[in-house]
Amino acid sequence: MEKKEAMCCExxxxxxxxxxxxxxxxxxxxxxxxLAELFKVFGDSTRIRILFVLFEAEVCVCDLAAxxxxxxxxxxxxxxxxxxxxxxxxxxxxxxxxxxxxxxxxRTMIAQGREHIEEDRKQITGNPAS
Amino acid sequence: MEKKEAMCCExxxxxxxxxxxxxxxxxxxxxxxxLAELFKVFGDSTRIRILFVLFEAEVCVCDLAAxxxxxxxxxxxxxxxxxxxxxxxxxxxxxxxxxxxxxxxxRTMIAQGREHIEEDRKQITGNPAS
DNA sequence: TAAACATATGAATAATTGTTCATATGAAAA
DNA sequence: TTTTCATATGAACAATTATTCATATGTTTA
Numbered sequence: 001m002e003k004k005e006a007m008c009c010e011x012x013x014x015x016x017x018x019x020x021x022x023x024x025x026x027x028x029x030x031x032x033x034x035l036a037e038l039f040k041v042f043g044d045s046t047r048i049r050i051l052f053v054l055f056e057a058e059v060c061v062c063d064l065a066a067x068x069x070x071x072x073x074x075x076x077x078x079x080x081x082x083x084x085x086x087x088x089x090x091x092x093x094x095x096x097x098x099x100x101x102x103x104x105x106x107r108t109m110i111a112q113g114r115e116h117i118e119e120d121r122k123q124i125t126g127n128p129a130s
Numbered sequence: 131m132e133k134k135e136a137m138c139c140e141x142x143x144x145x146x147x148x149x150x151x152x153x154x155x156x157x158x159x160x161x162x163x164x165l166a167e168l169f170k171v172f173g174d175s176t177r178i179r180i181l182f183v184l185f186e187a188e189v190c191v192c193d194l195a196a197x198x199x200x201x202x203x204x205x206x207x208x209x210x211x212x213x214x215x216x217x218x219x220x221x222x223x224x225x226x227x228x229x230x231x232x233x234x235x236x237r238t239m240i241a242q243g244r245e246h247i248e249e250d251r252k253q254i255t256g257n258p259a260s
Numbered sequence: 261t262a263a264a265c266a267t268a269t270g271a272a273t274a275a276t277t278g279t280t281c282a283t284a285t286g287a288a289a290a
Numbered sequence: 291t292t293t294t295c296a297t298a299t300g301a302a303c304a305a306t307t308a309t310t311c312a313t314a315t316g317t318t319t320a
Contacts, residue, residue: 008192009226021186022197034247036175043170045162056151062138067152074279076298086250095287095296096139105246116235117164120216204309225266225317
C-alpha cells in the first residue's frame, strides 16, 4: 500500500518539499472528517434558517415549524442534527422543548460566510471580469 | 397559499412578536440559499484537504492529486466546485494549472470550525455530562 | 504536423441526505 | 387512567453528490 506518488509536472524539487510541509500541517484524518461534518451541518438552508431564528430568541419546536412554514417532523429531524453537532441545546418546559444556540462560534461562522458572499456580490457588480 | 400558521404551545403573544422579529432579521431566500451553498462546499473532506494544501502553497493539479493520493479527475472535479464558489483561483503556466486560495475568509472560516470542534473535545474530556 | 503531457468534463454509479408519513414517547389535563 | 398536546423517530422515497471511467481540450515538444 501507500505507493510513492508518481513524479509529475517536471518540478520534482518543490514536490518533495511540499509533501513534507503538508505532512506537518495537515490535520489528522479524524479532524478533517469532523470539520467537513461540521460544515455539512451548515450546508442546508433549512438548518440555516433555524439558526437565524435562534439568533433572535429561544424557541420551541412548534414555533419554529410555524415560523418557517415547515412540518414539525422536518424541523425536529434537523434540530436533532444541529444538537448532535453541538450547535444548539434544548431545555424542556412542560410539554414544550425550547431550543437555543449552543455557543458563539455559530454566529461567527455564519457571519464569515455572509461576508464572503457579500464580497462576491461586490466583485460581480463592480467588475464584469471573467 | 401562505396559510396563517396554527397557534401552538399556548403562548400566542410571544408568537406574534417573534414572527415580526424574524421577518425583519431573516435574510432573503436567495442569500440563505447562497449561504447554505457556500457551507456545502466546505462540507466535504476532499475539498477541505485541498484547501489545507493551498494554505501552504500554490499547487498544480497533479501535485494535489499526488499529495492527497487521489485521481487527477477527482481532484479536478472538486477544484471546479471550489473555483465556482470563489474559494480558489487558478493560473496557467505552460501545461500546468496552478491553484491558490482566493481570499482570506477561507482561512477564517476553517479556523472557526476548528475552534468549535476543539471546544467540543474539551467539553467531552473535561466533563462527562449528558 | 503528430505525439505526449496536464487538465477538464460528461455520463454512470454508489452513497448520502432531506422530507414525508406513520407512529412512538413523554408530559399535562380531564 | 384516558385523552390530548408537543416532540422524537424509524422507514421509505426522491433528490443530491463524490468518484470513476472514458474522452475532450489545450499546451508543449519532437
